[in-house]
Amino acid sequence: MATTVETIAEAVTPEFEHSNERLRRRRGALLALPAYLYLIIFFVIPFGIVVVYSFATRTRFGTDLSGWNLNSYRRLGDDLVRDVLFRSAWLALLTTVVCLVLAYPFSYYMATRSERTRNLMLVFVMIPFWTNFLVRTYAWRVILGTDGPYSQLTSAVGLGSGRLLFTQVAVVLGLVYGFLPFMILPLYASIERVDPRLLEASRDLYATGFGTFRRILLPLSMPGVIAGSILVFVPSLGAYVTPSILGGAKTTLLGSYIVTQFLSARDFPFGAALSFVLMIVMLSATLIYFRKGGRTL
Amino acid sequence: MSGSVVRPTGKTGRLLAANAWLVYLFFYAPIVVLVIYSFSDSRNVGVWGGFTLDWYEDFGNSRQAKGALTNSLKVAVASTVVAVVLGTMSALAIERYRFRGRAFFDALLYLPVIVPDVTMAVMLLLFFAEAASLFGFSKGFATITLSHIAFSISFVSIVVRARISGMSEQLEEAAMDLYATRRQAFRYVTLPAIMPGITGGALLAFTLSLDDVVITEFVTGPGWTTLPVFVFGLIRKGVTPLINAISVIMLIASMGLVALSLLAERARGDRGSEA
Numbered sequence: 102m103a104t105t106v107e108t109i110a111e112a113v114t115p116e117f118e119h120s121n122e123r124l125r126r127r128r129g130a131l132l133a134l135p136a137y138l139y140l141i142i143f144f145v146i147p148f149g150i151v152v153v154y155s156f157a158t159r160t161r162f163g164t165d166l167s168g169w170n171l172n173s174y175r176r177l178g179d180d181l182v183r184d185v186l187f188r189s190a191w192l193a194l195l196t197t198v199v200c201l202v203l204a205y206p207f208s209y210y211m212a213t214r215s216e217r218t219r220n221l222m223l224v225f226v227m228i229p230f231w232t233n234f235l236v237r238t239y240a241w242r243v244i245l246g247t248d249g250p251y252s253q254l255t256s257a258v259g260l261g262s263g264r265l266l267f268t269q270v271a272v273v274l275g276l277v278y279g280f281l282p283f284m285i286l287p288l289y290a291s292i293e294r295v296d297p298r299l300l301e302a303s304r305d306l307y308a309t310g311f312g313t314f315r316r317i318l319l320p321l322s323m324p325g326v327i328a329g330s331i332l333v334f335v336p337s338l339g340a341y342v343t344p345s346i347l348g349g350a351k352t353t354l355l356g357s358y359i360v361t362q363f364l365s366a367r368d369f370p371f372g373a374a375l376s377f378v379l380m381i382v383m384l385s386a387t388l389i390y391f392r393k394g395g396r397t398l
Numbered sequence: 399m400s401g402s403v404v405r406p407t408g409k410t411g412r413l414l415a416a417n418a419w420l421v422y423l424f425f426y427a428p429i430v431v432l433v434i435y436s437f438s439d440s441r442n443v444g445v446w447g448g449f450t451l452d453w454y455e456d457f458g459n460s461r462q463a464k465g466a467l468t469n470s471l472k473v474a475v476a477s478t479v480v481a482v483v484l485g486t487m488s489a490l491a492i493e494r495y496r497f498r499g500r501a502f503f504d505a506l507l508y509l510p511v512i513v514p515d516v517t518m519a520v521m522l523l524l525f526f527a528e529a530a531s532l533f534g535f536s537k538g539f540a541t542i543t544l545s546h547i548a549f550s551i552s553f554v555s556i557v558v559r560a561r562i563s564g565m566s567e568q569l570e571e572a573a574m575d576l577y578a579t580r581r582q583a584f585r586y587v588t589l590p591a592i593m594p595g596i597t598g599g600a601l602l603a604f605t606l607s608l609d610d611v612v613i614t615e616f617v618t619g620p621g622w623t624t625l626p627v628f629v630f631g632l633i634r635k636g637v638t639p640l641i642n643a644i645s646v647i648m649l650i651a652s653m654g655l656v657a658l659s660l661l662a663e664r665a666r667g668d669r670g671s672e673a
Contacts, residue, residue, distance in 0.1 A: 126497045130498065133495075140506050143544060147521035151520060206418075231655060231656045232652040235609070235629060248445050363520060369524070
């Protein structure tokens with residue numbers, strides 16, 4: 102109905118351009134409205150509630166929202182809490198570096214293959230990316246478990262019955278396994294875009310292979326390196342499933358520490374403050390990425 | 399046809415090839431091991447004790463596990479349907495129109511994708527706790543589905559946007575020049591052209607919903623559980639061969655969805671080459 106009226110208006114009104122623009126704006130806003138409202142209700146408001154809770158007081162019966170204070174943030178400086186924060190930053194960093202070291206040569210190799218091979222290689226990277234994360238982490242539990250394949254392997258080569266489960270190594274291994282595709286995909290995308298003539302020119306001008314890598318390829322693929330690092334570092338810092346399946350006492354990451362505050366310690370204000378910190382880390386990482394010239398994640 | 403970057407040869411080339419095989423071994427060996435041991439007749443999950451199908455039978459007999467699977471599917475279907483509609487509408491709005499608040503909306507749409515799931519879980523836990531104290535409802539199917547929609551909209555929107563941005567607006571204009579109404583132009587031109595994007599987005603939303611553990615665990619109520627949360631609970635109590643079997647079933651579901659998404663991708667590629 103509205104369309105008919107509009108069509109006629111377009112035909113007879115000289116200023117139809119103007120009214121058409123207004124109509125278009127309204128139509129765009131109407132299309133966006135449901136999702137907009139949904140995200141305001143289920144994302145923006147919940148985020149506000151987290152911020153409010155982080156200034157609240159924990160009481161014997163739950164959380165008292167009336168007296169605002171900074172106690173939860175002050176606790177971030179406690180020795181115990183600081184240990185957890187530093188350790189999770191360290192484990193997340195280690196995970197990121199291991200992923201980078203494995204993924205960079207892999208992505209470069211992939212970018213140098215024929216189109217057919219490249220697509221095939223990409224599919225086999227996408228499969229783990231789509232596969233259930235919990236199941237993939239659990240697979241390592243089976244491998245590293247008592248008398249499992251890993252310990253059988255180590256005793257077969259005469260290293261005794263190796264035990265990795267519930268150590269930091271197991272957690273980093275699980276995180277690398279889980280997040281490696283997040284590193285490969287952006288790296289491949291940016292390496293593939295590098296103009297091969299630049300690398301040839303560098304070699305023609307007597308640069309060594311390593312020199313070409315360090316001074317041409319690496320700087321040009323930096324957006325991929327940064328995007329991949331953020332996509333691995335942030336979820337590693339916030340990891341909860343991996344440390345609770347493969348980790349032990351000394352493997353708490355920020356993510357699992359936050360979960361503990363809510364599901365067992367029932368300290369909502371402190372948990373909210375920790376979540377806020379994680380959110381800030383994520384937002385700063387994203388800002389750095391966009392500053393460095395990245396456009397899409 | 400050769401690749402776009404200089405192809406390394408000699409020792410470097412061999413090292414790179416070795417690294418690639420190593421990465422694939424790393425990706426797939428654990429999955430293969432898991433599948434093999436799910437058929438192992440031993441109480442110890444990592445020890446081979448001869449072939450059996452007992453653990454799959456256990457799954458068939460476990461009312462809890464099957465109930466959790468049904469719940470997972472219900473949530474995944476419901477949240478995908480809503481997310482696809484809202485996500486596609488938002489993608490069209492952002493790609494095709496200018497309106498007030500567009501920049502903020504654009505940024506807001508990206509946030510659920512990059513926020514760690516623990517943070518999102520905390521946000522929704524506190525939100526539903528406050529909402530329940532105001533309106534009084536019990537947590538379960540509704541709260542889980544509402545939460546899954548909250549993160550799925552963004553993924554659908556991003557996938558559909560990629561498709562729309564590669565499509566010329568002139569197609570719709572041409573249709574309307576040929577006297578198609580706005581609705582007809584959408585139905586017969588826009589929708590078919592962006593359909594591969596919508597399918598891809600729907601499969602992604604469905605997969606993410608089926609995979610989610612953390613957010614679901616935070617917003618679920620007593621007595622209502624999805625398959626991943628049920629499995630996660632079992633793992634923390636102690637590993638059993640039943641978990642191996644359920645894991646393999648979830649693995650097969652994932653693989654099926656990958657296959658479907660590859661088909662959708664292929665359809666997308668074909669249309670791209672026609673245009």
